[in-house]
Amino acid sequence: MSIEIAQKVIKEMKIKASEEMTNTYIDERVSYLLPQFEELAPFNLNQRKKGVPNENLIGWERLAAIETKNLKFTYPDERPENEREYGTALRQITALKKALKRATKTELKDNALYNPVNTIIKHFGNALSYQFASYKEKQNTRYRENVTERRQTSNRIEIDLTDSLKYAFNILTDIKNGQDANWLDVSCAIALATGRRMAEIHLSASFEQIDTYTVAFKGQLKGKNRKVKQGDKAVSLRDVIFKIPTLLPAELVCYGLQWLDNKGKRFESTEDPERVNRRFSKTLNEHCKQFDIFPSEERTYHKFRAAYFRTAIVNDSNVDPYDFTDFAKKVLGDDDENTINSYKRYEIKKNSVTRI
Structure with missing residues (x-):
């Protein structure tokens, strides 16, 4: 063998x-x-x-x-x-x-x-x-x-990523330096830094560093059966490479994903994504409540995606903070405008750290 x-x-x-x-x-x-x-x-x-x-x-x-x-x-x-x-x-x-x-x-x-x-x-x-x-x-x-x-102005919620980003940075730095860490923290850190879904992080995703704060992501799951035009070919969305910004150094993000794999916390990419939900969903959704970005009653693993996206908008001066549908399709691979519009509910608090 x-x-x-x-x-x-x-x-x-x-x-x-x-x-x-x-x-x-x-x-x-x-x-x-x-x-x-x-x-x-x-x-x-x-x-x-x-x-x-x-x-x-x-x-x-x-x-x-x-x-x-x-x-x-x-x-x-x-x-x-x-x-x-x-x-x-x-x-x-x-x-x-x-x-x-x-x-x-x-x-x-x-x-x-x-x-x-x-x-x-x-x-x-x-x-x-x-x-x-x-x-x-x-x-x-x-x-x-x-x-x-x-998403009305009166109902918007300010979110502050400062403590969570610092904690995520320290976790990924620790494992890069050979120290041990709780795999739940590593998973949450990657989710916050990249906005990827749980099943992507624990099954389908691959990251390749492009520059300090950019990775090439492949393994999009939502709408994975949809095909998109690339050149003269129709390519399955799951095989499309997305160039996405990261909120933490891309090197740490790539290392963290490999670390999860080495620790046996990722399924083979050919497995059914539902296995991720059955195996990890309850534990991760409970653990992520320790990250105090959102009000306590709203803390779920999937909310890391909203925090990431709103922060990525702040970090890119070319994106209108309230007209970002095209940016969402490019970065999240999401063409559901209802979901995209739901992110308008959140605003990044003034002086919040948005990238480390």
Whole structure:
């Protein structure tokens, strides 16, 4: 066995040795639904949809209706009907779709049915989402209204990165000098310095230093299936290289990411990003509350992205602090204007340190 292969095996063992968070509801539903879909797969399209009565098989259309009832019962929304959003149920629908697709890679009895089973999963997922479409629209409408309200001048929040940036700098400097550190601090330091998502830092991201405060980032996850034009080619967003500013020396940021990898705190880039959420999300979201950038009730790992972005704007005199959509697309790779506009809620406090 080569050294590289041995290191990869050891790394995977380290990650698997730590218990990942489980989603019992999803596990149970996958164990029930996947065999149903596999039994339907050999039949024609209409039979897959409507079922095969003489074979005692339920079609995906009715299975989606049954799943809708299960979700509403398991994750009720007690508000009046016209206010219900079923937020938890909507999140579980997304998780169920992903889990079913993952399971087809390893759990099918007949691998020859892989494609038809995935087709059934797609139809089932679309039907299930349709059942909750009105609730999703209410959720989106409320989110847009909240974004509009929060970004009003009277509702803006000043944030000060001074202490957090100094702490992050010291953590990354310590590990660069051979000292030990809490991997949670290292992860948070990189998130603050680069604005990358948790799953990117712990799975897909690669950094290459360009200059003192700039890295080439590859491994964008949100919208990863979207293709963008580069020259005469359409390139998957995940393979696009973004030239991004850093709030800490690029050398330290690159070293920190490699340090996490060496410590077994990164998954292989080919793994499902959901593994990062199951394994690290709870721990990191709890730990990041020690970074006092935001009000205590708003401290989440993802908020490092907002702090980074608002600070990157301050550090670049060419960017309008309240008209930064193009800059966001360039630096964050994000074309969701609602999300981008939500960052207008935050302002960098006068005299705050914005780069070390």
